[in-house]
Amino acid sequence: MTLRPAFLSRGLTGRQQRAGMAFALPAALLFAAILAYPIFESFRTSLYSIDLLTGDASFAGLGNYSALFGDAGLRSTVVNTLLWTVGSLAGQILLGLAAALLIDSDWKGMRWVRQILLIPYVVPVIATALIWQWMLDGHYGILSTNLQGAGLLETGVSPLGQESTSLWTVILVNVWRGFPFAMLVFWARMQSIDREQYEAARVDGAGAWQEFRHITLPNLRSAVIALLALRGIWTLMYFELVWLLSRGGPAGSSEVLATYIYKIVMGEFRVGYAAAIATAAGLLITVIGLIAWLGTQLRRRTNG
């Protein structure tokens, strides 16, 4: 019996382990330096009251966290963030599903239609934001002027510029940008559905709706869950699109957590408080993720 770890031994296992560690070393160091350490720093910062302008820093304990509860702006921001996430995901999934059903055919040229439909997803977000801002411009934008002409919008107003519509407009743009991804995931999943199931259903006299309802939809379940989990986290904390389209305004009507944190750092320089919001949000996401993960594990166990 030796207590020497295997990676120090001379045998084959030792050599292989050393090789593995050598290959992993650069990534391990980088992860530690640019992810693990900053995350730890974030937590530490959240315990301090820091003003970047004056350079003052004093230990605040959990003061930043208790301040979260008295922050009225934060409360409406959380509501907006939930609306933004649910609205974006619902729109992306529904439109993505419709698009996937439409491109799921062997018509000639369908490959190109699929490619073209994917473009909004790779367009840089800055271009996305600027295009929509231009189309929604209150004076010269093609969408706004048409809406104004139809009497749906007051003259000279942009849907991004009024409190009642700003959040929904930002959500619409996010649906534009995100639905191709959902389409791709659904379409890829549809390709692996056994075609015999459809033939059998047709023999039994099932219509298109029944085929969709009883064969396609159940087969897409896992894809929907994966989409909701991944996109859920990213949409919840997505910064760029909202910021570039509306800056969270007007009057905070489209403010989400990400833009709120950004404003506190860049506008008010209250770094400690921003770190507290970030840490709390991170913890919340982790807890929700763990619960979801445990849920699927339990389900798997009871089913199998």
Added chain:
Amino acid sequence: MAKVWRVIALALIVFFAVGPLLWMVLSSLRPADQLFVSDPSLIPSGFTGEWYREVFASDALQWFANSLIVAVFATLISLVVGTTAGYAVTRFTFPGRRLLLIGLSVGYLFPAILLLVPLYLVLSSLGLVGGLTGIVIAHVTITLPLATWLMKSFVEAVPRELEEAAWVDGLGYFRGFLRVTLPLLRTGLATTAMFSFILSWDEYLFASVIAQGDNVTAPVAMAGFVTSFDIRWGAIMALSTLVTIPVVVLFFVLQRYYEKGLTAGGVKG
């Protein structure tokens, strides 16, 4: 009849997806007297290159060069480090492997905004705020987890026996990796490079906080354009077209490989 409805629905969805982009390109070519009218016609009666001339006469080339430099370096670093790490976790067992995998998943899912404050503090204590190096490092926090994740799945697809034969032939682990595995990872490397590049080219949040003066990347500079009082939409649409073209061209050139990258989250958010 069902077929007709299907074509109509498909046309509508394609129009929804592409219409805004066509409008962007048309607007970038539209003369000013047709741009700023309250009832714009769909097709302009004449085209102009004045907006592009205006853009190229400004600092735009500098911004695009900055974006290119940042994206290339962030991609190179992520590619080298991500490939070796992806190779390590699929081919070897070693102490810390699980920890690395957990770190990888966390890094992959971690929203950038939550990293903003600590990353800024770390970079500023290193004196890297303001320069392109700082932006590259910040972008690596986004591109590296994706690159590692993608390369891991590509290494898994390479048959192990080939390397084992090389090891038996006395090639050694490192040379075996270089000569046997790496050539087989070409498509994987191309896909990963493309998505790392797109992520970095696209990134606004970190760059907006770190970039200063001449070192702004294209998205940051473009965002600054709109806040000014006199909004020059023609020039802005020309810039938007220019920033979009490289990405869409890459996307079409490498279309054979995109699916894996896209579904792995090649574009976050």
